[in-house]
Amino acid sequence: MMNIWPVPQVKLGENSIAEIPAALDSLGAEKVMVVTDEGLIKVGIYDKIEKVLIDAGKEVLLVDEVKPDPSMQLVDSIADKARLSGAQAIIGLGGGSSIDSAKVAAALVGNEGSIKDYIGVGVLPKPGLPILAVPTTAGTGSEVTYLSILSDLENETKKGFGTPFIMPKFAFLDPSLTVGLPPHITAPTGMDALCHCVEAYTSANANDYSDAMAVKAIELISQNIRTAYNNGSDLTARENMLLGSLMAGIAFANAGVTAVHAFAYPLGGMFHVPHGMANSLMLPVIIKFNASAMKERFGHIAEIMTGRKGADWQDCINEVEQLCVDVNLPRNLKAIDIPESAIKPMSVSVMDQTRLLVNNPREVTQEDAFAIYTEAWGR
Numbered sequence: 001m002m003n004i005w006p007v008p009q010v011k012l013g014e015n016s017i018a019e020i021p022a023a024l025d026s027l028g029a030e031k032v033m034v035v036t037d038e039g040l041i042k043v044g045i046y047d048k049i050e051k052v053l054i055d056a057g058k059e060v061l062l063v064d065e066v067k068p069d070p071s072m073q074l075v076d077s078i079a080d081k082a083r084l085s086g087a088q089a090i091i092g093l094g095g096g097s098s099i100d101s102a103k104v105a106a107a108l109v110g111n112e113g114s115i116k117d118y119i120g121v122g123v124l125p126k127p128g129l130p131i132l133a134v135p136t137t138a139g140t141g142s143e144v145t146y147l148s149i150l151s152d153l154e155n156e157t158k159k160g161f162g163t164p165f166i167m168p169k170f171a172f173l174d175p176s177l178t179v180g181l182p183p184h185i186t187a188p189t190g191m192d193a194l195c196h197c198v199e200a201y202t203s204a205n206a207n208d209y210s211d212a213m214a215v216k217a218i219e220l221i222s223q224n225i226r227t228a229y230n231n232g233s234d235l236t237a238r239e240n241m242l243l244g245s246l247m248a249g250i251a252f253a254n255a256g257v258t259a260v261h262a263f264a265y266p267l268g269g270m271f272h273v274p275h276g277m278a279n280s281l282m283l284p285v286i287i288k289f290n291a292s293a294m295k296e297r298f299g300h301i302a303e304i305m306t307g308r309k310g311a312d313w314q315d316c317i318n319e320v321e322q323l324c325v326d327v328n329l330p331r332n333l334k335a336i337d338i339p340e341s342a343i344k345p346m347s348v349s350v351m352d353q354t355r356l357l358v359n360n361p362r363e364v365t366q367e368d369a370f371a372i373y374t375e376a377w378g379r
């Protein structure tokens with residue numbers, strides 16, 4: 001049976017944030033909490049949102065303590081603030097870190113206790129507050145997924161938390177909010193989005209619906225990421241990247257991601273490698289590992305990325321590698337100072353990512369994991 005997850009109502013385009021108050025009205029929300037990080041305050045993006053809300057007569061509560069790779073402790077503390085404040089809706093403003101934190105905190109408000117009690121998929125018993133997402137990276141696709149990824153500081157890893165209750169009700173994708181995203185964040189966040197659609201398209205759980213989303217997302221992202229990187233103020237490229245990351249998010253919400261994300265998590269958990277960079281470091285190595293199970297699909301991805309009929313899975317690896325060079329992402333783990341001695345513990349840790357590894361088109365053994373990290377380290 002095919003399962004298709006609902007998507008929020010999406011407003012895409014310049015100044016779409018002007019629609020936020022009407023969305024809040026439809027939810028009966030007068031008091032709203034905005035969850036974001038300091039970076040969004042510094043570049044003035046929070047001020048723009050606050051102005052839209054205040055002008056519409058809304059009461060605004062700001063929580064700006066989100067950090068990259070948010071932890072379970074952080075979301076517990078945001079949920080406590082939301083419980084005490086009496087907020088009626090929560091806006092996640094920023095990249096995946098802020099939106100993921102907002103989603104979990106909003107859901108916790110309707111339940112007792114800590115997120116630690118509910119880790120996993122489908123564990124949380126009750127809904128919480130309605131969520132509105134305003135992504136400012138393109139991106140994680142968190143605005144259209146029922147998942148949040150949280151750091152487990154005790155075990156130095158990252159864990160997924162999934163429930164339909166954290167699917168946002170509305171998403172506002174305004175390209176003007178992403179023009180100031182610096183190239184060194186545009187590149188890894190864009191590669192994260194590319195990984196989502198490439199992995200969804202080559203997932204063992206892909207279906208016709210996720211394929212349609214993934215194929216268009218691969219096209220949008222691969223054709224716009226270089227322009228967004230080189231000329232951040234190109235609004236068309238920025239809008240296409242936002243749409244691409246949204247469609248990639250829908251694709252992987254329905255098909256799952258595979259070994260690329262699984263192998264990226266220990267890099268994030270143990271060495272705090274930014275999520276998109278960790279994925280981009282693993283992508284060519286995993287395509288090579290998975291190619292034998294999905295030759296045609298990797299060939300099709302290469303055709304979309306190169307625009308050349310007849311391109312094959314090897315072209316797919318070459319094209320992905322060239323893209324990483326063009327947006328100045330590192331080539332291997334050695335280049336970002338991951339010690340060689342980490343290969344062993346990372347290859348043990350990745351085997352716990354069963355939620356993702358079950359989607360991989362090829363089984364991954366402990367020995368494979370060691371070989372994959374070894375190649376990613378020194379190739």
Ligand SMILES: NC(=O)c1ccc[n+]([C@@H]2O[C@H](COP(=O)([O-])OP(=O)(O)OC[C@H]3O[C@@H](n4cnc5c(N)ncnc54)[C@H](O)[C@@H]3O)[C@@H](O)[C@H]2O)c1
Nearest residue numbers: 039068069095096097136137140142145147149180181275
């Ligand atoms: N929920 C999901 O489905 C999902 C999917 C993929 C990744 N994730 C998670 O998302 C997190 C990563 O999110 P991210 O890659 O979007 O990065 P991020 O949210 O950590 O943000 C990175 C940096 O970019 C800055 N920034 C964001 N937008 C900006 C803008 N427009 N202008 C200037 N600076 C800006 C932020 O202040 C921050 O310093 C990770 O924790 C990852 O695990 C979640």
Ligand SMILES: [Fe+2]
Nearest residue numbers: 140192196275
């Ligand atoms: Fe991701």
